[in-house]
Amino acid sequence: MGLDLYAGIPVNDYTVALQWYERLLGSPPTFIASNTEAVWELAEHRSVFIEHRPGHAGHALHTIFVDDFDTRIAQIADRGLEPTKHETYSNGVRKATYHDPDGNEIGFGGAPSDHNRPA
Template identity: 80%
Template sequence: MALDLYAGIPVADYAAALAWYEVLLGSPPTFVASDTEAVWELAEHRSVFIEHRPEHAGHAMHTVFVDDLDTFVAQAADRGLKPTKRETYPNGVRKAAYVDPDGNEIQFGGAPL
């Protein structure tokens, strides 16, 4: 069975969120679905999108695992964003959390060193 992931993040201020996610993800959206929705394809068939839905803003929680967490965090820092929280679990898995202007949390995880 083929699987696709299309994970949504509701935002109150679409323009501010668009700018913030461009900085976090290091690129403009892969495509703009409408005047109120922008999509980043993180990997084939795996996308995250922001959508202007102020009544739901601030409640999203997503974790994305990347091949090289340290490189991702360093690149985000170079663009002006630092994690709000970093964790290492007993099994060595590490995570770095970022919180957007609405309070949505997007975490990036990586395998143990």
């Protein structure tokens, strides 16, 4: 069974959001779907997009799990964005949460670091 994901993030100011998500994701969009929608392909058939949808902005909640958690968070910091929240769950899984200018929540999750893994 194949799996595709096309997860949307409504925004109030498309231009501001486009710049913010380029910094968060580390690249320009993979493609521009329309003059109000930009798409980043995170992995084959797995994409997130921003769309100008005033009145709906600020309600998205997405978490992206990555293998390179520490590197990814450091790269995002190098681009000038810091998480609004850091968490480590009882099983050692870590999460860094970011909020875009509209309040949408985008988290990055990762496996326990080597020094936090149970022996």
